[in-house]
Amino acid sequence: MYRTINILIVDDHPLFRQGVRYSLQDEHDIKVVGDASTAEEALQFISLSPPDVAIVDINLPGMNGLELTRQIHRTYPSLGVIVLSMHESDEQAFNALRAGAAAYYSKDISSVQLAQVIRRVARGEYVINEVMFDEPKVAQRILTQFRDLHQSVTTEADVDFTLFSPLSDREIEVLEKIAAGHSNKEIADSLSISTQTVKNHISSILRKLSLNDRTQAVIYALRRGWINAPLDTPPPPLRLPDVEDAEA
Structure with a gap:
């Protein structure tokens, strides 16, 4: 029913x-x-x-x-x-x-x-x-604004920051890499893990958060202050899922 x-x-x-x-x-x-x-x-x-x-x-x-x-x-x-x-x-x-x-x-x-x-x-x-x-520049701007917001405002009534995160430390690392615009292969290389392991982490993240795609997961985590993407260098353009990413 x-x-x-x-x-x-x-x-x-x-x-x-x-x-x-x-x-x-x-x-x-x-x-x-x-x-x-x-x-x-x-x-x-x-x-x-x-x-x-x-x-x-x-x-x-x-x-x-x-x-x-x-x-x-x-x-x-x-x-x-x-x-x-x-x-x-x-x-x-x-x-x-x-x-x-x-x-x-x-x-x-x-x-x-x-x-x-x-x-x-x-x-x-x-x-x-x-x-x-579908426009990487638009997506990147919104995600960057959320990163800026989390950097400059730690307590604000109209932002939903939740301290508890159901994600593991490694899953948080993967999400931060996604927020910075990295592909699965780039994430795997930077964390010294296999591409399949990255895909497994992404699947686990989406399952835990009941979400459908990577961008939703990044916004969800940024809103709650779970991830803090580095801002010392300009982030690369947000990638649309390519063949390898779409399989995650």
């Missing part, structure tokens, strides 16, 4: 809210339980009946979507927030993640993709528009 994922839609355009409702009506494990046109309405709804996931427009009137996301994350940390924007922006993606969003996508996301993202967020995953991460 599947668990129903309760959804709140927050957008100031009635037609968009209706469109999201319509697009999700055939998803038997997803139920839209409410909608709101402002952040204040959303917070009131959540205080009475917290949903599992909130879909939030970044450009709300009054309190914007980022501030709403920040307040939700502080008060209801288990509530996953999907931030939607009219335009794809790595700056907005970083700000959304920093505010506590679990996902960031543009509003041209398909209904099938939105349903998939909702399910992943409900499982506790972090999801960024894959189109954005």
Whole structure:
């Protein structure tokens, strides 16, 4: 028996809210339980009946979507927030993640993709528009900003730093190498282990964190302060998974 994922839609355009409702009506494990046109309405709804996931427009009137996301994350940390924007922006993606969003996508996301993202967020995953991460420079900028944030801010209310890590010391080392943009072979050479061992560590990391790919794992770890990628030299461009990496 599947668990129903309760959804709140927050957008100031009635037609968009209706469109999201319509697009999700055939998803038997997803139920839209409410909608709101402002952040204040959303917070009131959540205080009475917290949903599992909130879909939030970044450009709300009054309190914007980022501030709403920040307040939700502080008060209801288990509530996953999907931030939607009219335009794809790595700056907005970083700000959304920093505010506590679990996902960031543009509003041209398909209904099938939105349903998939909702399910992943409900499982506790972090999801960024894959189109954005197809651009290595964009991905590297977001990851670098997270490294800068961890270097300069050790205690900040809107950043989720968790001291406990389920990862081993070696797995942390591997994640730091991934954050620096290294391939499996480069990681293996630098740690004096085999490429297969690197792949095994990556598989273990993804399994422990219930995530699907390396980039998600790096962001997840950086948000919690588990890894601290070196900043003394400019990191190499973030690599997209090549043949050997895709097998991990």
